[in-house]
Amino acid sequence: xxxxxxxxxxxxxxxxxxxxxxxxxxxxxxxxxxxxxxxxxxxxxxxxxxxxxxxxxxxxxxxxxxxxxxxxxxxxxxxxxxxxxxxxxxxxxxxxxxxxxxxxxxxxxxxxxxxxxxxxxxxxxxxxxxxxxxxxxxxxxxxxxxxxxxxxxxxxxxxxxxxxxxxxxxxxxxxxxxxxxxxxxxxxxxxxxxxxxxxxxxxxxxxxxxxxxxxxxxxxxxxxxxxxxxxxxxxxxxxxxxxxxxxxxxxxxxxxxxxxxxxxxxxxxxxxxxxxxxxxxxxxxxxxxxxxxxxxxxxxxxxxxxxxxxxxxxxxxxxxxxxxxxxxxxxxxxxxxxxxxxxxxxxxxxxxxxxxxxxxxxxxxxxxxxxxxxxxxxxxxxxxxxxxxxxxxxxxxxxxxxxxxxxxxxxxxx
Numbered sequence: 001x002x003x004x005x006x007x008x009x010x011x012x013x014x015x016x017x018x019x020x021x022x023x024x025x026x027x028x029x030x031x032x033x034x035x036x037x038x039x040x041x042x043x044x045x046x047x048x049x050x051x052x053x054x055x056x057x058x059x060x061x062x063x064x065x066x067x068x069x070x071x072x073x074x075x076x077x078x079x080x081x082x083x084x085x086x087x088x089x090x091x092x093x094x095x096x097x098x099x100x101x102x103x104x105x106x107x108x109x110x111x112x113x114x115x116x117x118x119x120x121x122x123x124x125x126x127x128x129x130x131x132x133x134x135x136x137x138x139x140x141x142x143x144x145x146x147x148x149x150x151x152x153x154x155x156x157x158x159x160x161x162x163x164x165x166x167x168x169x170x171x172x173x174x175x176x177x178x179x180x181x182x183x184x185x186x187x188x189x190x191x192x193x194x195x196x197x198x199x200x201x202x203x204x205x206x207x208x209x210x211x212x213x214x215x216x217x218x219x220x221x222x223x224x225x226x227x228x229x230x231x232x233x234x235x236x237x238x239x240x241x242x243x244x245x246x247x248x249x250x251x252x253x254x255x256x257x258x259x260x261x262x263x264x265x266x267x268x269x270x271x272x273x274x275x276x277x278x279x280x281x282x283x284x285x286x287x288x289x290x291x292x293x294x295x296x297x298x299x300x301x302x303x304x305x306x307x308x309x310x311x312x313x314x315x316x317x318x319x320x321x322x323x324x325x326x327x328x329x330x331x332x333x334x335x336x337x338x339x340x341x342x343x344x345x346x347x348x349x350x351x352x353x354x355x356x357x358x359x360x361x362x363x364x365x366x367x368x369x370x371x372x373x374x375x376x377x378x379x380x381x382x383x384x385x386x387x388x389x390x391x392x393x394x395x396x397x398x399x400x401x402x403x404x405x406x407x408x409x410x411x412x413x414x
Contacts, residue, residue: 057156059139061089063112063149068092077135077158079128097124097132111141112148119154134163194238202231240365244350247295247372254377257293259286259300259330263319266301273308277315284320287328289397295373300332302366303393307334311390328397335390344383 057074061067066089072082078095080086096104100123107121119139124132139154205227213221263283267274274281289296307317311334318333339347350368374381380396 055158057158059092059154059156061152063089063152066090074156077133077156078125092125095126097126100124114143119152122159125156133158134160195235198231198235198238202228202235205231237365240369243298244365244369244372247369247376252292252294254291255293257289257291257296259289259296259321262293262297262300263304265297266304269301270305270308273305277308277311279308279315279317282316282318284318286319286321286330289328291377292373295376299370299373299395302370303332306366307332307336307391310334311336326399328399330395330397332393332395333386333390334392335386335388338385338389339383339391341385347383348381 055073055077057077058071059074060069067087068089068091070086070091075082075084075086093101093105104121104123107116107119110116111119119137119141121137123135123137125135126132136157136159137154138157139152141149141152143149205224209216209221209224209228216224263286267281267283273279304317304319308315313335316335319331320333321328321330323329348367348371350365371381374395378398382394382396384392384394386392
């Protein structure tokens with residue numbers, strides 16, 4: 001005590017349990033807020049990185065105010081830096097290509113009118129350097145109860161490279177188609193133009209041999225024989241080239257084709273050779289297929305003809321079919337000379353011959369015609385060794401191409 005004034009201790013605040021709980025709650029709320037903010041920033045950075053890496057621009061549009069949020073990747077697609085202050089619908093509309101402007105806005109209107117389930121549009125946008133990029137826009141809107149969207153969010157995907165690639169592919173395909181037509185026309189015209197002088201050469205050579213045979217020595221007769229033989233080979237090659245070109249140029253519409261009937265046609269055409277070689281044919285009942293009837297018959301004629309030709313003894317030929325879950329298969333099996341496995345692919349190339357003309361006649365085009373026919377039908381063809389000697393040629397036809405197929409009954413002998 002001093003000067004009559006008494007000093008009392010300062011009161012100590014009464015901090016009860018609730019005060020501590022409030023302080024702890026405030027601290028926890030701040031920590032949670034900072035944590036959520038950090039998570040949102042990470043998510044935003046991840047999204048922007050993904051958009052940039054995928055060359056995808058994002059937009060968020062308020063149709064009522066025409067305010068739009070454009071992502072940095074959206075601006076980068078058109079060559080602009082992130083700081084460009086785009087924030088309105090007009091920023092997008094003003095950059096539309098003049099030829100795409102009306103259609104792009106009409107697509108938006110159709111979506112607003114709910115004539116489209118999803119918003120999807122393709123157009124060109126002007127870049128900073130005045131060039132244009134093709135854009136695929138896709139988005140979704142949040143609609144009011146009975147009005148237009150109150151919010152619409154979507155993405156822009158730059159498809160310029162894809163559009164250019166599609167155009168180039170279309171151009172190349174059209175050029176190839178035109179080239180094929182020209183080649184087919186050339187082959188047809190050239191073959192006919194070549195046939196006339198060849199027939200004249202062969203005819204006059206034979207006349208010379210017939211009328212002056214007594215005046216010609218053996219060497220002269222041999223020369224004439226070679227001339228006639230060469231002309232016949234050239235005529236055969238021209239005819240085979242014509243057959244090869246006609247697979248496309250004179251193709252018929254697809255229809256249901258009976259393989260039984262096609263095989264019988266082939267056998268009838270080859271009847272003289274079959275009788276001459278005393279060949280034995282075993283033919284199972286075959287399914288119907290969907291294809292070009294003439295070409296299917298031609299395919300089987302070529303394969304059966306080869307089975308008859310490439311054989312040093314009595315030809316034994318079996319034809320049957322089987323099926324898997326995905327395809328039907330037809331096999332032409334022979335007991336002939338066989339084919340070395342290293343040539344199993346090469347034999348289907350045009351003009352590919354494995355034997356001399358003295359050993360086996362032919363031009364080397366027959367199997368190339370077969371491959372061209374099966375390719376047109378969406379089928380495949382391959383060869384494998386016959387375990388009993390000879391070869392097996394398999395024609396494989398996906399189920400998709402055989403709507404009228406019926407299981408083959410047990411094998412019968414023809």
